[in-house]
Amino acid sequence: MLEEQFKKTIEKYGLFPKRSSLMLGVSGGPDSVCMLEAFARLKSELKLRLLCVHLNHCLRTSADQDEEFVRDLCKKKNIQLVSQKKAVKKIFKGNSLEQAARQVRMDFFLECSRRHKIKTIALAHNKDDVAETVLMRMIRGSALRGLRAIMPKSKFKNLTLIRPLIATTKEEILTWLNDEGIAYCIDESNLTPVFLRNKIRLDIMPQLEELNPQLKSALTNLALSVGMDYDFIYSFSQKEYNRLKKQKGPHYIKLKLESRFTNDMHPAVVNNILRYAIEEVKGNLNKIELRHLEEILDLIKVRPQGSIVSLPDLEVKKEGGYLTIKSLIL
């Protein structure tokens, strides 16, 4: 059942063709051990070249044991392993530990990708992760973009991320590991805000499942359908953004205020263009809310030349037929 679903997910979302080279992100927890085992069983049928990658964040007391466990497992399965130690806590300053850990992990994956010339990495996110993330984003406040949550296939720079366990619940994974007698490390405590995620997982989710036993499917379907819609608006808006972007310095971007942009464009597309510009200027969309975008829209449409809107970490000015978006974090 699990192996069937695993294969079906790979086909359904076109995750990779036969004869692919894949990196597998393996922490040693149940999800990634399950994924490694499923790939090992499919390896010769799909003629895959596999490379396991493991990052030791040095965040938990058992981090070195986990690394050792993954090393043994790969040896047994006869799959090459690349592992690295990186003390996230030492690197992390300011921002959240979650963001720091993510950045270190993605940098490690990118480096492995370059060094081993493999452009695809499989990650072991499961159906529960998707459902919880949708709910969490919804509760914390999110637009369409955030509700996509975790997609079966996504891009990060030159790397393609694929998630073949995305249709499989945690329970199915644990049952399968148990039935097959496969050992794994105790689940890595998730680095995302532990309180919120645990509260959702252990408390809110079961209550909502009483209202709809198919809740996890409802939420993952929502994420998928929203993901598709977002992708369409994204690619449409991105084209317009690239056309309007006329100048870019280290801390600012200038957008041409042509009449198609200021008068005729759908507000959903205008908002996206503003989001892209802000993200490119300040690196993220933290603290930027819908009302801020509405204020910029008002600046574009109504306010006189020379007007300025001040937003968190950001200054937006209308001048000489251009909108200048400038970062205040220098």
Add this chain to the structure above:
Amino acid sequence: MLEEQFKKTIEKYGLFPKRSSLMLGVSGGPDSVCMLEAFARLKSELKLRLLCVHLNHCLRTSADQDEEFVRDLCKKKNIQLVSQKKAVKKIFKGNSLEQAARQVRMDFFLECSRRHKIKTIALAHNKDDVAETVLMRMIRGSALRGLRAIMPKSKFKNLTLIRPLIATTKEEILTWLNDEGIAYCIDESNLTPVFLRNKIRLDIMPQLEELNPQLKSALTNLALSVGMDYDFIYSFSQKEYNRLKKQKGPHYIKLKLESRFTNDMHPAVVNNILRYAIEEVKGNLNKIELRHLEEILDLIKVRPQGSIVSLPDLEVKKEGGYLTIKSLIL
């Protein structure tokens, strides 16, 4: 504060211009009494022509008293009232009582609109209604379309529905009515699945608000931003749908399978086109899930001419360069 917000919402969403004629849907509950009072106070400033409309569903023992209350109130405010009795329970067969009541109500509004030549009706939905609806849709399973929940301004046939209390919470409404010494009928028990909505209102929502005190704003912002995105995809897809629709009988629609549709079109747009066709053929999207749309997509892209897909109440056939979508409820 409430009156200010009421005016600001009207301006922000361009609900209607000065000198408008408006119908007000007034049940007699706190929300609609608050709306009536706010409009009465703005009437001369905005030079409005107001007409109250009240439908007596005959669903509650106090239904006649509520009607009497609204009649007195309108007399006091010197606003014309049109009311009608309609025993929903007698009409309702099959389907849900919720849907039956909605249909009777909308028919009544349309009839008033025709008879009194007023094309806009104000409804008293508040911020709590929006937040609860988003959550409820999410829990029951929904795509982008459902998450829009309740928009500040929407269309139903020739009628424009506006909701000037959409930025105001229930608590703000009750506090204001109390401060101003305004009487109202006991809140009409909502006709939507009472168990689910009450569970969400009284149990789930307060727990989620502990996780994010700004939850109601987060959910209403989500609905607004999703509403805008949906509107863009909707109008884009609608254009394509009208182009592809080549023939329409009483129970079927034929879509031309041109290569732009079958090969080049974004799947989000294809899914929408299929949703429009299905809705036009069978009157609604009940029981149609994402996996059904995926099956039609597979039919379009991969399966040979003459193939048929059977869906709930529906048959979809690929033949002679056309996709025929046929209702099985005759």
